[in-house]
Amino acid sequence: GxxxxxxxxxxxxxxxxxxxxxxxxxxxxxxxxxxxxxxxxxxxxxxxxxxxxxxxxxGVRTVRVEGTKFLINERPFYFKGYGRHEDTFPNGRGMNLPMNTKDMSLMKWQGANSFRTSHYPYSEEMMRLCDEEGFVVIDETTAVGVNLDFGGGANFNGQKIGTFDKEHGVQTQEHHKDVIRDLISRDKNHACVVMWSIANEPDSYSEGAYEYFAPLYELARELDPQKRPCTLISVQMAPPEKDCSAKLSDVICLNRYYGWYFGGPDLELPEQALRKELDYWKTLGKPVIFTEYGADTVMGMHDTTPVMYTEEFQVEYYKMNNRVFDDYDFVVGEQVWNFADFATSQSLLRVQGNKKGIFTRDRKPKLAAHYFRDRWHKIPDFEYKK
Incomplete structure (x- = not known):
């Protein structure tokens, strides 16, 4: 016109x-x-x-970080919820509007208030639903495992990826900038979005990582008219003292699997290791959110003692982690990995997909679903930690 x-x-x-x-x-x-x-x-x-x-x-609301607090409308907010995937049975990655509504209902039934769009922008329909339901979202780009073979995990084959090389990395960084532009351009007006995630589980600790990521943070802050906080999701193998997110991120977001990939099934030593790491993050004076922690669990597998893959072990695993979180005032959120079991490529680590879900792929609750319902309804959305 x-x-x-x-x-x-x-x-x-x-x-x-x-x-x-x-x-x-x-x-x-x-x-x-x-x-x-x-x-x-x-x-x-x-x-x-x-x-x-x-x-x-x-929607009109304010978001900012002050010290170790994450403030929404000037009140300290506590994140309760999930890392998720856009995956349903039988649609897979296909659109399923009724399941979006079902998932939202299940999360609210538990007392959850937030999730991360792991590991890509979610559908506009889901973002609008979050606006309407008052669900808080950490909005993530499609960058997964940068310089770690882009596979969401370690580059175990020993080959050099070269993402941070001046000769080869420029093209990747420019595309990463395009992805950030697309995300913020599309989602900047969503009230539900309170923070931008620049990448999930990248190599944030090798030489050249800071130089690669610093311009990306700068771009995101420049593009967002609301100047929302920015973060990247730290992989467990990143040594805290070398992790560039410590300097760049407004909020430290950690994917940690103490008691599963690291130290399981004995939970005593993993608890000590988790506390030791948090003692380091405390020195930075920034808020911390655990954006992934979880244990694979096969629905219906039980034992009198909590052995790995049973529903009992999953509950004990979460009790240990949450006990630690509660002892540190600067931990301002817990987002479980994952909301529901999801399909993956076949491997020795996957029993018909990733079984870390609190719900099965067809949304039946495991024992841990009731544990978190009890826990999260006791934790207020605001002023949980004074």
Whole structure:
């Protein structure tokens, strides 16, 4: 269309509460209703340009980091929830709108309030649902395992990937910038998005990592008009003292498997190792979120003692980890890996897929689902740790 541009804001009752002419400007809403976690309030922003009209649901809220606190609307928020995958049975990666609603219902039944879009941007339909339901989202790019063979894990074959080489890494970094531009351009107006994840489990500790990632953080902060916090998700093999995310991230996000890949099945030594690592992160004075921790569990496998792969072991594993989290005031969130079992390529480590889900792939609850329902309903969304 052609003509003048007009922007109008309407509340839930359809009342006009703000308006402006032109393509740039500031809209002020008197007595604003804030978008709150699990208590969403959305305005309708109506943009008219000539004969064209577009309406955008929009929530008003603030997000910032202060010391070791993650503040939403100036109140310290505690993340309870999951790393997830867009994977369902029988649709696989295909769109399943009823299952989106089902998953949201199950998470809220447990008392969860957040998830990470591991490891890629989720569908616009899911993002809109999170806006409507007041669910908090850590929004992640498609970058997985950077300089670790892009496989979400270690480069065990010993071959040099070369992502951080000046000769070969420029093209990868430029594409990474494009991915960040696409993510923020699409999702910047979602109230549910409170933080950008630059990458999942990259090599954040080798020579050249800081030089690779620093411009990406700078770009994300430049592009986001709300200046939301930025992070990357640290892989367990990254030595904390060498991890560039310690300097670059507003929030330290850790994927840690003490008691499963590292130290299991005995949980005493893994607990000591986890506490030792957290003692180091405490010195940085930044908030920490555990964005992955979990244990593969086969539904229906039980034992009188908690042996690995049983539902009993999964519960004991989480009890140990959560006991540690509760002892550190700067730990501001726990996001379990994973919400539900999901399909993977076949390997010796996978029993018909990844079985770390708290629910099965068809959304039946394991024993740990009830454990977290009890735990999370006792933990308030705000002011959990004074």
């Amino acid at each position: 052609t003509g003048d541009c007009k922007v109008e804001v309407f509340d839930k009752e359809g009342n006009l509460v703000a308006q402006s002419q032109g393509t740039q400007g500031v809209l002020e809403i008197q007595n604003v209703h804030l978008w709150q976690p699990l208590k969403a309030y959305l305005y309708d922003v109506k943009v008219t340009f000539g004969e064209d009209v577009y309406t955008l649901p929009y």
